[in-house]
Amino acid sequence: NAGVTQTPKFQVLKTGQSMTLQCAQDMNHNSMYWYRQDPGMGLRLIYYSASEGTTDKGEVPNGYNVSRLNKREFSLRLESAAPSQTSVYFCASSQGTNAYQETQYFGPGTRLLVL
Amino acid sequence: AQSVTQLDSHVSVSEGTPVLLRCNYSSSYSPSLFWYVQHPNKGLQLLLKYTSAATLVKGINGFEAEFKKSETSFHLTKPSAHMSDAAEYFCVVSDRANNAGNMLTFGGGTRLMVKP
Secondary structure (H helix, E strand, O other): OOEEEOOOOOEOOOOOOOOEEEEEEEEOOEEEEEEEOHHHHHEEEEEOOOOOOOOOOOOOOEEEEEEOOOOEEEEEEEOOOOHHHHHEEEEEOOOOOOOOOOOOOHHHHHOEOOO | OOEEEEOEEEEEEEOOEEEEEOOOEEEEOOEEEEEEOOOOOOOOEEEEEEEOOOEEEEEHHHHHEEEEEOOEEEOOOEEOHHHOOOEEEEEEEEEOOOOOOOEEEOOOOEEEEEEE
16 A cells, blocks of 8 residues: 655756656545645645546646546646746645545655756 | 644754644634644655544644634644654644635644754
8 A cells, every 4th residue: 555656756847848747546535636845835735636537726726737537646737847836746635525624645745846 | 714824933842841833723614723744855644633523632643732712723732752753844724614625724834853
């Protein structure tokens, strides 16, 4: 039981390049989330998916797209990377379809540097 | 709207002494409150959560927190710090009436340092 896994662990991009961050969970959870973590700001929600086939914007969605490929996988795409997207990205999942009262389980993170 | 303020960005204690990490929240309805811990270069792990049952919540590794509605606080405590407690701690709120949907709001984090 691996929990939540993320690939890659670390990536360097040049401004304007694109990339996809991958996330998978093996806990049969319904909801999946993408966050970014910046110093002093905690985690901020980029996008979430409350069930397979649905996605919704979070607090900071601009510059990102997501795909809920199936119940296990939730990917985050940067179409044209900008230096402001330098951050640590975390994927998380939870059993239910609403964050209220639900424990979220986090992956180990992806460190992204955009030059 | 919901918000969280962690009153200290850094806290330093000696091993064996008590830990207090302070958190105040703002919520328009009946919040759920969480404390998550992040060890260096790791993902976040749930320490404990309050979901409108008992106001004193016990978590893993000897941590506990008390929900005080009158003070809008949810401070995290531990009687005796251990070296392995050194990490960053996040106070988090979720509000049932949150019109933005399925969202948690994180505080800015408190880095706990434990001196030998």
